[in-house]
Amino acid sequence: xxxxxxxxxxxxxHFRRLSFNPFxxxxxxxxxxxxxxxxxxxxxxxxPPMSAYQLVHDELMLDGNSRLNLATFVTTWMEPQAGVLMxxxxxxxxxxxxxxxxxxxxxxxxxxxxADLWHAPDPSTAVGCSTTGxxxxxxxxGLALKRRWTKRNADRxxxxxxNLVMGVNVQVCWDKFCNFWEVEPRLVPMEGDRFHLDAASxxxxxxxxxxxxxxxxxxxxxxxxxxxxxxxxxxxxxxARTGLDVPxxxxxxxxxxxxxxxxxxxxxxxxxxxxxxxxxxGHKYGLVYPGVGWALWRSAAELPEELVFRxxxxxxxxxxxxxNFSRPGAQVVAQYYTFLRLGREGYRTVQQTSRxxxxxxxxxxxxxxxxxxxxxxxxxxxxxxxxxxxxxxFDVFDVSRRLRESGWxxxxxxxxxxxxxxxxxxxxxxxxxxxDLAHLLLEDLGRLLPELRRQSRPFTRDxxxxxxxxx
Numbered sequence: 291x292x293x294x295x296x297x298x299x300x301x302x303x304h305f306r307r308l309s310f311n312p313f314x315x316x317x318x319x320x321x322x323x324x325x326x327x328x329x330x331x332x333x334x335x336x337x338p339p340m341s342a343y344q345l346v347h348d349e350l351m352l353d354g355n356s357r358l359n360l361a362t363f364v365t366t367w368m369e370p371q372a373g374v375l376m377x378x379x380x381x382x383x384x385x386x387x388x389x390x391x392x393x394x395x396x397x398x399x400x401x402x403x404x405a406d407l408w409h410a411p412d413p414s415t416a417v418g419c420s421t422t423g424x425x426x427x428x429x430x431x432g433l434a435l436k437r438r439w440t441k442r443n444a445d446r447x448x449x450x451x452x453n454l455v456m457g458v459n460v461q462v463c464w465d466k467f468c469n470f471w472e473v474e475p476r477l478v479p480m481e482g483d484r485f486h487l488d489a490a491s492x493x494x495x496x497x498x499x500x501x502x503x504x505x506x507x508x509x510x511x512x513x514x515x516x517x518x519x520x521x522x523x524x525x526x527x528x529x530a531r532t533g534l535d536v537p538x539x540x541x542x543x544x545x546x547x548x549x550x551x552x553x554x555x556x557x558x559x560x561x562x563x564x565x566x567x568x569x570x571x572g573h574k575y576g577l578v579y580p581g582v583g584w585a586l587w588r589s590a591a592e593l594p595e596e597l598v599f600r601x602x603x604x605x606x607x608x609x610x611x612x613x614n615f616s617r618p619g620a621q622v623v624a625q626y627y628t629f630l631r632l633g634r635e636g637y638r639t640v641q642q643t644s645r646x647x648x649x650x651x652x653x654x655x656x657x658x659x660x661x662x663x664x665x666x667x668x669x670x671x672x673x674x675x676x677x678x679x680x681x682x683x684f685d686v687f688d689v690s691r692r693l694r695e696s697g698w699x700x701x702x703x704x705x706x707x708x709x710x711x712x713x714x715x716x717x718x719x720x721x722x723x724x725x726d727l728a729h730l731l732l733e734d735l736g737r738l739l740p741e742l743r744r745q746s747r748p749f750t751r752d753x754x755x756x757x758x759x760x761x
Contacts, residue, residue: 327345354697354699355697357722357723357727358697358698358699358727359699360698360699360700360701360716360717360718360719360723360731361699361700361701361716361718362699362718362720363510363543363544363571363574363575363672363718363720364571364573364574364580365573365574365576365577365578365579365580365720365721365722366720366722367720367721367722368577368578368579368624368628369631371627372578372579372624372627372628372631375620375623375624375627376579376620376621376623376624377620379393379618379619379620379623380618380620381618382618382619382620383616383617383618383619384397384420384616384617384618384619384622385610385612385615385616385617390619393619393622393623396622396623396626397419397420397619397622397626399626399629400420400584400622400625400626400629401416401418401419401420401584401586402414402416403629404418404570404584404586405418405560405586407550408546408550408559408560408568408586409559409560409561410560410586410588410589411560411588411589412589415589415590416560416586416587416588416589417586417587417589417590417592417593418584418585418586418587419584419585419610419611419612420572420582420583420584420621420622420625421569421582421583421584421585421612421613422581422582422583422614422617423571423573423580423581423582423583424461424463424541424543424569424570424571424574424583425461425463425466425583426583426585426612426613426614427569427570427571427583427584427585428461428463428464428467428539428541428543428569428585429463429466429467429470429613430569430585430611430612430613431539431567431569431585431587432454432464432467432468432471432473432501432502432539433471433597434566434567434587434592434593434594434597435454435501435502435537435539435566435567436452436471436473436501437594437596437597438501438537438592438594439452439499439500439501439502440452441594443498443499450498450499451472451473451474451499452473452474452499452500452501453473453474453475453476453495453497453499453500453501454467454468454473454474454475454476454500454501454502454503454504455476455478455492455495455496455500455502455503455504455536456475456476456477456478456487456503456504456506457477457478457480457486457487457504457506457509457516458477458478458479458480458706458707459480459485459486459487459506459509459510459511459706460477460504460506460541461506461510461541461543464504464541473501474499476495476500477707478491478492478495479706479707479708479709480705480706480707480708480709481708481709483664485509485511485512485514485664485705485709486506486509486511486512486514486516487503487504487505487506487516487521488517488520488521489517489520489521489523489524490524492505492521492524492525493521493524493525493527493528496525496528496534496536497534498534500534500536501537502536502537502538502539502566503521503525503536503537503538503539504538504539504540504541505517505518505521505538505539505540505541505558506540506541506543506545507540507541507542507544507545507546507549507558508542508543508544508545508546508548508669508670508672509670510543510544511674511705511714511716512664512665512672512673512674512714512716513648513665513667513669513670513671513672513673513674513716513718514665514669514670515545515549515553515556515558515669515670518538518540518557518558518562518565519556519557519558519562521538522538522562522563522564522565525538525564526564536564537564537565537566537567537592538562538564538565538566539565539566539567539568539569540558540559540565540567540568540569541569542558542568542569542570543569543570543571543574543583544570544571544574544575544670544672545558545575545669545670546559546568546569546570547570547571547572547574547575547576547577547637547641548575548641548645548669548670548671551634551637551638551641551642552638552641552642552645553669560588565588566587566588566592567585567586567587567588567592567593568585568586569583569584569585569586570583570584571583571584572584572621572625573621575641575644575670575720576625576628577628577632577637577640577721578621578624578625578628579621579624580621581621582621582622582624582625585611593611597611598610598611599611640721641671643721644671644719644720644721644723645667645668645671645719646725647671647719647723647724647725647728648666648667648668648671648672648673648717648719649666649667649668649673650725650728651667651673651717651719651728651731651732652665652666652667652673652675652717653666654732655675655732655735656675658735658736658739659678660677660678660681660739660742660743661675661676661677661678661715662675662676662677662678662679663675664676664714667719671718671719671720672716672717672718672719673716673717674714674715674716675714675715675716676712676713676714676715677689682747683742683743683744683745683746683747683748684742684743684745684748684749685702685713685748685750686702686713686714686715687702687713687748687750688742688745688748688749688750689702689715689735689738689742690702690715691749691750692738692741692742693731693734693735693738696734698731698734700715700716700717701715701716702714702715703716717731
């Protein structure tokens with residue numbers, strides 16, 4: 291969660307008051323104007339419900355339109371029936387499995403469905419849980435990797451510091467994991483036109499202190515898949531040569547809900563014996579509103595028993611593996627609804643449509659002549675592009691800023707080491723971003739380009755301030 295500070299000095303001095311339309315008062319039309327609540331401390335008394343609602347509603351109108359947010363991977367549209375189910379379950383505490391056994395059963399079914407989808411050797415013995423999202427799922431997977439390593443190296447730990455090998459393109463949750471749980475991050479930088487982890491570099495960084503390698507199925511920077519099978523093969527060779535047995539975790543936040551339907555020939559999951567765990571975001575290409583994620587382990591052997599807590603004060607014996615405790619069951623119910631509603635063929639159709647939109651839009655942006663594509667949306671329905679080499683009058687930050695004037699949120703950002711020289715735009719095509727919306731975006735971009743071409747130079751002075759990269 292973001293950290294927030296208190297009110298600024300001006301607001302603290304004056305406790306600026308919220309003011310609302312006097313007609314909202316239930317009895318006295320001018321009472322609301324004289325009794326408007328403060329913004330940065332609790333009001334002295336209650337408000338009529340309609341007044342409180344309108345104050346919050348009006349302020350939220352200034353937020354962007356989530357459907358036009360092409361920065362986020364998170365689902366921004368679901369069917370009305372899913373919304374009704376979520377509303378019916380919003381008061382159910384997911385942790386209280388004894389009180390809400392059917393909700394718990396739907397969670398168990400989702401885990402079983404994912405274990406089957408990801409080719410677990412025996413789906414009935416695969417272990418998994420729901421989470422608040424992929425960030426929590428990654429934390430849990432990382433904890434399991436570290437605990438397994440510490441048990442194998444009890445004679446050397448904590449004197450020996452564990453490390454985790456991954457590409458510099460990983461989602462920020464992995465930086466958090468390494469920071470919070472004192473694991474050395476070993477990051478493979480980008481080189482040339484390679485924007486993610488490669489097999490040789492991953493194996494080269496492993497040693498006796500490596501708890502695992504993270505392979506990303508769908509990089510947030512450009513939408514590309516990392517070569518999971520090649521990474522596993524390189525680690526197989528490393529074990530044959532040195533005896534080091536390094537497990538792989540697949541961060542499939544997005545791709546684990548795309549590849550099984552569109553790229554069935556790609557081997558990346560539990561079919562590879564070295565893959566010990568996988569996570570995904572139900573609220574990304576799992577097609578559920580935020581926030582729900584999933585973490586699965588090949589079998590109980592990959593999840594140390596001491597990490598699982600059992601509590602009974604809510605009734606019954608409930609094994610749990612989570613960073614939090616109470617959370618709503620609505621998203622889990624919505625995930626089961628979506629699995630039931632779409633099935634394999636429905637997911638295939640939805641994800642193929644998103645990929646078709648991405649590939650078509652990428653091709654049309656390339657045809658404009660002002661941009662160079664880095665990816666084409668043919669893995670994740672996501673593509674990144676930068677300005678063409680001969681474009682000097684504007685940069686990607688100018689484009690992002692101008693598109694925002696029409697309501698489009700298209701992030702511009704600079705790549706990490708060793709490609710800090712490369713700044714790109716990225717477009718995420720999700721369910722609900724239709725071919726019609728893509729056409730409207732292309733029209734708005736086409737209208738802006740003549741003005742951008744007439745600029746004498748790019749207007750972005752502080753690229754760090756201009757960067758708007760959202761996972």
